[in-house]
Amino acid sequence: MIGCAHVSRCRRRDRLSRTHGPAIRNRPLQWRPSAKPSGAVRFPDYDFSSHHLEVRPGIRLHYLDEGPRDGEVIVALHGNPSWSYYWRHLVLGLRDRYRVIVPDHVGMGLSDKPDDDENALPRYDYTLQSRVDDVATLLDHLGIDGPMTLAVHDWGGMIGFGWALSHAAQVKRLVITNTAAFPMPADKLMPWQIALGRDYNIGELVIRGFNAFSGGASHFGVERRMSRDVRRAYVAPYDNWKNRISTVRFMQDIPLSPKDKAWPLVEAAGQRLPGFADRPAFLGWGLKDFVFDHHFLTRFRADLPQAEVHAFEDAGHYVLEDKHEVLVPAIRDFLDRHPL
Numbered sequence: 001m002i003g004c005a006h007v008s009r010c011r012r013r014d015r016l017s018r019t020h021g022p023a024i025r026n027r028p029l030q031w032r033p034s035a036k037p038s039g040a041v042r043f044p045d046y047d048f049s050s051h052h053l054e055v056r057p058g059i060r061l062h063y064l065d066e067g068p069r070d071g072e073v074i075v076a077l078h079g080n081p082s083w084s085y086y087w088r089h090l091v092l093g094l095r096d097r098y099r100v101i102v103p104d105h106v107g108m109g110l111s112d113k114p115d116d117d118e119n120a121l122p123r124y125d126y127t128l129q130s131r132v133d134d135v136a137t138l139l140d141h142l143g144i145d146g147p148m149t150l151a152v153h154d155w156g157g158m159i160g161f162g163w164a165l166s167h168a169a170q171v172k173r174l175v176i177t178n179t180a181a182f183p184m185p186a187d188k189l190m191p192w193q194i195a196l197g198r199d200y201n202i203g204e205l206v207i208r209g210f211n212a213f214s215g216g217a218s219h220f221g222v223e224r225r226m227s228r229d230v231r232r233a234y235v236a237p238y239d240n241w242k243n244r245i246s247t248v249r250f251m252q253d254i255p256l257s258p259k260d261k262a263w264p265l266v267e268a269a270g271q272r273l274p275g276f277a278d279r280p281a282f283l284g285w286g287l288k289d290f291v292f293d294h295h296f297l298t299r300f301r302a303d304l305p306q307a308e309v310h311a312f313e314d315a316g317h318y319v320l321e322d323k324h325e326v327l328v329p330a331i332r333d334f335l336d337r338h339p340l
Contacts, residue, residue: 041236044229045088055106055137058122062110063103063138066091071099072340073144077135078102079154079179080250081214082318083109085233086153089324093332103138105131105159107246109237115245126249128262131155132162144170147340151175154292154317155250158262161269168272172340174281174307175331176300177319178292182270183255183263188295190256207248214238214247221317223288230321273303280338281307284327286315308334 052060064084074094076087084102091100104111106124114124124130139145150171152160157179164171184190207213218231226234238244255262281304285297301307310330315322 041232042229043085043088043233043236044227045092046085046233048088048091050110052111053138053141055134056122056124058112059106059114059124060112061103061106061134061138063101064091065099065101065142067095067097067099069099071097072335073146073148074098074100074151074175074335075135075139075144075148075160076100076102076151076175077153077156077160078105078108079156080108081217081238081247082154082234083237085109086318086320087151089320089328090151090331093328094335098335101139101142101144103135104237105155105246106134107249113237113243113245115242116249126246127253128155128158128162128255128265131159132265135159135163136167146170147172149173149175149335149340151177152179152181153177153320154179157181158266158269161273162265164276165265165268165272168275171276172279173335173338174276174279174304175284175334176281176307177284177327178286178289178296178317180292180296180299181266181273182299183266185295185299188293204248207251208241208244213251214244217317221289222321223286223314223316224322226321273300277304277306280334282331282334283307283309283311284319284323284331285309285311286317286319286322287311287313288315289317289319292317 048064048066051063051065053063055061062084064087076084076090078084078086083104087100087102091102094100107113107126112122114120114122116124116126148170150160150164150173152175157176158181161181214235218226218234238247253262254260255266257263258267283297283300283304287294287297297309297311301309310327312319312323312326320327
């Protein structure tokens with residue numbers, strides 16, 4: 001791999017307590033689909049303790065908290081339509097020394113999936129600001145008020161940098177993979193898949209009715225084919241119409257213009273991004289990502305010119321699936337070389 005400012009191109013888990021509930025360790029967690037309660041989906045390489053926090057009345061957020069309590073803190077935020085499972089290889093590679101905290105956003109993964117109907121109880125407002133507030137609630141609950149590393153992917157970038165607007169002093173290192181922290185670049189055409197997903201009629205039917213987004217991402221978000229068990233793990237939390245609410249709400253919340261609700265937050269994050277150029281940053285990028293492609297990488301490189309860049313011609317959106325054998329050791333080395 002090549003370091004600072006260079007691009008290396010490679011070719012081709014029952015209710016638990018509100019704090020730390022009973023640990024479930026040394027055994028892969030399972031998801032029991034609501035449609036087939038007798039069956040269970042295993043989560044390969046997801047051998048972690050499971051925790052829940054009631055972030056809002058009646059709504060529990062699931063999260064991982066692995067590693068020594070006094071270790072340097074890494075907060076890793078996933079996007080859509082994935083969940084904390086995306087970060088499993090990094091957690092496994094760091095938890096001997098680092099404390100790695102990985103939430104499942106409400107509606108995603110093993111977190112609760114409430115409705116957003118105005119009469120729903122409990123009700124959740126699936127907006128970017130809600131996500132940012134949930135991260136703040138979780139980290140406040142865990143007492144994370146000191147130096148930390150922010151790791152992001154996909155929507156995790158906008159959530160993480162949205163949180164960082166009021167916590168920038170805490171963020172001492174950045175690990176950034178196929179994401180954004182700013183509005184879509186002007187020269188980037190909106191993919192038709194995103195336009196379709198944002199449609200409140202067709203998109204709702206396709207994504208919630210057929211799980212097209214999560215299922216599609218498990219196939220087309222990688223260049224190296226996922227095993228059947230891994231692919232099933234990615235899509236398992238989204239096993240029916242109700243449980244797919246967040247995958248479509250994330251799409252509908254994408255800010256494309258000032259009239260969109262999330263626009264001010266994303267615009268502010270983008271304006272503040274260059275302010276992070278004075279701290280170590282690691283960019284890991286799959287160049288075959290049809291959404292977060294080279295346009296987004298170029299913007300990050302411009303705003304974070306001293307970043308260490310690892311880009312792969314033969315990796316897609318789920319870059320940690322395609323390249324975890326390379327990226328996890330590289331990220332570990334980066335963190336070791338830049339202690340907090």
